Amino acid sequence: MILVGLLTNDQKNQLVGKKYTDYSFYEPLQDDNNNWILSIQEIEATTNDKFMWVHNLPMIEYKPKITTYEN
Amino acid sequence: MSSASQLIFNKRYDSDAFAYIQSVQQSGGTLQGFEIYAINQLYINLKALGLYNLIYRLWLRMGRTDGSARIDIRSNLGVFYGGWTHTTGVSVSNGINGYFDTQARNIDIGFNAGVALFDKTTVVSGGGIKVKFGLQQSPLQFLLTNQPAIAYRSFLYSDGANIFDLVPTGLYGALRNGNNIYSINFNLVTQTKLAAPVGVLNNITFYVSAFNAGGAPSSFDTVEDCGYLLTKDATIEQYIQIVKCIKFFNRQIGRQ
Numbered sequence: 001m002i003l004v005g006l007l008t009n010d011q012k013n014q015l016v017g018k019k020y021t022d023y024s025f026y027e028p029l030q031d032d033n034n035n036w037i038l039s040i041q042e043i044e045a046t047t048n049d050k051f052m053w054v055h056n057l058p059m060i061e062y063k064p065k066i067t068t069y070e071n
Numbered sequence: 072m073s074s075a076s077q078l079i080f081n082k083r084y085d086s087d088a089f090a091y092i093q094s095v096q097q098s099g100g101t102l103q104g105f106e107i108y109a110i111n112q113l114y115i116n117l118k119a120l121g122l123y124n125l126i127y128r129l130w131l132r133m134g135r136t137d138g139s140a141r142i143d144i145r146s147n148l149g150v151f152y153g154g155w156t157h158t159t160g161v162s163v164s165n166g167i168n169g170y171f172d173t174q175a176r177n178i179d180i181g182f183n184a185g186v187a188l189f190d191k192t193t194v195v196s197g198g199g200i201k202v203k204f205g206l207q208q209s210p211l212q213f214l215l216t217n218q219p220a221i222a223y224r225s226f227l228y229s230d231g232a233n234i235f236d237l238v239p240t241g242l243y244g245a246l247r248n249g250n251n252i253y254s255i256n257f258n259l260v261t262q263t264k265l266a267a268p269v270g271v272l273n274n275i276t277f278y279v280s281a282f283n284a285g286g287a288p289s290s291f292d293t294v295e296d297c298g299y300l301l302t303k304d305a306t307i308e309q310y311i312q313i314v315k316c317i318k319f320f321n322r323q324i325g326r327q
Contacts, residue, residue: 023137027153027168041154041165 005043005057007036015054020046032063087123087144088114091131094142100134109323114144116316125309131320132162159325 007015007028015026020042028036043054084092088111095102102110110131117123130143140162141149153168163169 021137023141023149024151024155025153029153029168039154039165039168041156041169 002040002062003059004031004037004039004062005054006060007038007057009036011053011057012036015051018051020048020051026051031060035060037062084111085114085118091142091144094147095134095139098134098136098138098142098147100136100139100142102133106133106324109320112323113316113320116319117313120312120316122309122313122316126313129317132157133324135159137162 012028015028015038018026020026024042024045026038026042028038031037037060038054038057040059043057046052046054091114092102092107092110110133113131114123117126126144128143128145130140130149132140134140134142135157137151137155137157140157141147141151143149151169154165155169156163156165
């Protein structure tokens, strides 16, 4: 089971386009239930005071979006 | 390092290898002696075989930090997105949202760029290879736009002995998920007499670089960790030679 942090929409908006290290950007994505989530690697690597709140995110099981074919 | 000792160091090392090693270390990366030796040897080998200038970008993924793993032999432009870990010898995506934007765009490299950034972690059913793109356009649009290149050497794979032309299984093979992540399933078509059976390679996933930032989560390579883009001038034979050099480098630093 893969655990990920659960984000609110506002929290997601705060992270998009922001770096969690000098050369790594946050990449929130939606799971199969359209929850915005953040990976454990991004959470653990966060040391920026501005985003330390990610360490307190509730953790949920990761459920990937179902892939669909596109013509 | 003093200027005198640096001069001695420079004499022992290829100047471009030395510059790369310096960049890795200045970015906060750490290199052990055997890794420095392997890097230098790779540069020497590529140059001795006349291959160095055919490589548009080559990421060696050294130094154990994102700042050092982003550096390729030509630039330090790439950036990481999502979850990654950088450890000894490898940079590993979490397979959920981690991808690497090479910052190499189509306009820079032309249509005949070689493929790169592959892994062996994703099983693809049906004896094919799945190529993942970080494109702002769909694979269908991409294929239609770049179809002439597809037929030649836009998408090649070599295992070091054989060359494979990756042919899309059909435009209907393009996949998309809810996060604008695209992939295309390819068949392998051998181009040499020594072709390995397709079945041998059916668990290899290519990750063609994120030409445009658009999201390309991939289970990134944990073994053969180099990514590369070749210029359109590289022949198939040269492509194979380059792969061999990279594989030799991987073995020298302990990658399989």
